Amino acid sequence: MSKAKSLGFSRERLQRIDRFIQDRYIAPGRLPCAQVLVARKGEVVHQTLLGQQDPERGVPLAEDTVFRIYSMTKPVTCVALMTLVEEGLIALDDPVARHIPEWKNLGVFAAGLEGAFMSTPPARPMQVVDLMRHTSGLTYGFQNRTNVDAAYRKLKLEDFDTGDLDAMVATLANIPLEFSPGEAWNYSVSTDVVGYLVQKIAGKPLDQVFQERIFGPLNMADTGFVVREDQKARFAACYSATPQGGLKLQDDPQASPYLAAPKLLSGGGGLVSTAADYLRFANMLVNGGELDGARILAPKTLRLMASNHLPGGADLTQMSRSLFSESTNAGIGFGLGFAVVFDPPKTLIPCSQGEFYWGGMASTAFWVDPAEKVTVVFMTQLIPSSTYPIRRELRTLVYSALMESQA
Structure with missing residues (x-):
């Protein structure tokens, strides 16, 4: 990109990204594909297509x-909720039971199995902020760790075609929490519940809210819960990693569940998108809530979202009970929808104070660096995301090409 030098990047060093990914991941057959978009001040300085x-x-x-x-659906859902917060329709310290009355007597697991759980009252009620920062006490079934997540699996809570958001929330009313809200961080269906709140408060289906409040204004024409007919030829295959370091087809793009509209509009993980679309979302975030004249959130709201909200100022290594996490780094907290760097030296990788990010199960990732006005989107399709450390490697490669730092 000719703009790289004028925006403080070394074009030669940016080209290392392509060589590294090609030699380390594409040529050996570890990844099926890799697309990287690096931008500064909204201008693309490098694109990788391999x-x-x-x-x-x-x-x-x-x-x-x-x-x-x-x-990477989760930040979208949390932005949608914050647009409702800005309108005074919901508050972060609202008890969740105010909006989901059937959760009023939700207890904390003490003993038992699904259908015969014993529970105790929580130390305090769950608040909306607990859902946003994953301190709610909810979990994910795929963690295979406790009797509670076993109940999630048995009841198929995370199956996009078993039931809708109303059914999920009703089922969760009968399953105890893993811990009292605020006591720990546990990656969970919390953001799906945020999506339910968005849908209920807005009085419209979640996909319509996304379209009206985010995708339409930002011109994100390729992002949604279903692969449209005109997108089918562009839909990627998804793979799972084999023990030998190879690839096994996990979801054929010509026979994928994504070709039909799901029953469950998953605010936690249901979207498809393109790198260019998601970069527009990231650029809106780095600009403090606005892009090309479309104002989604106020700057103060965005700064609130990108602050560490873990109790006591803790980081994820101190708070996490999760066996699955998009982040295992010290010096990293969690905000309202994404991880937040608050102590860069502890991460042991190049990054900025206040940088925030998240990723997806198929190894996709993005980050937003407000200090440097840098945004990066990485797309591929390999499950699980923990297979390779490519996200950390990519951070090093991008920042080693940044010659004019503002932070």
């Missing part, structure tokens, strides 16, 4: 390839 969006059929990766972004 591999194939559909290796089974020999379809090369394209700039407009459509990806499953899984948990």
Whole structure:
């Protein structure tokens, strides 16, 4: 990109990104594809396009390839809720039971199995902020850790086609929390419940709220809960990692559940998108809530979201009970929808104070650096996201190419 030098980046060092990913991941068959967009002050300074969006059929990766972004849906859902907070329709310290009355007597697990749980009262009521920062006491079934997450699996709580958001919330009313709200951080279906609150308070389906409040204003035409007919030829194949370091087809793009509208509009992981679309979302965030004249949130709201909200100023290594996390780093807290760097030296990687980010189950990732006005989106399709340390590696590669720092 010719703009790289004028925006403080070394073009030669940015090219290391392509060589590194090609040699380390694409050529050995560890990743099917890789797309990287690096931008500063809203201007793209580098794009990586490597591999194939559909290796089974020999379809090369394209700039407009459509990806499953899984948990990169979460920041979108939290932004949607904060638009309602700004309108005074809900508050972060509201008890969740005010909006979900059937959760009024939700207890904390003491003993037992699904159908015969014993519980105790929580130390305090769950608040909306607990859902946003994953301190609610809820969990994910795939963690395979406790009797509570076993109940989630048995009841198929995370199945997009088992029931809708109303059914999920009703089922959760009969399953105890893993801990009292605020006592720990546990990656969970909390953001799906945030999506339920958005839908209920706005009085419209979640996909419509997203379209009206975020996707439409930001011109994110390729982002949604279903792969449309006009997107099918651009939809990527998704793979799972094999023990031998290879790839096994996990979701065929021509026979994928994403080709039909889901029953459950998952605010925690249901969206598909493109790198260009998600970069527009990230650029809105780095600009303090506005992009190209479309104001989504106020700057103060965005700063609140991108602050560490873990109790006592703790980081994730101190608070997490989760066996699955998009972050295992010291010096990193959690805000309202994404991880937040608050002590850069502890991370042992190049980053900025106040940088925030998240990723998805298929190894996708993004980060927003307000100090440097840098945004990065990384797209691929490999499950699980913990297979390779490419996200940390990518941070090092990008920041080693930044020659003119503002922070």
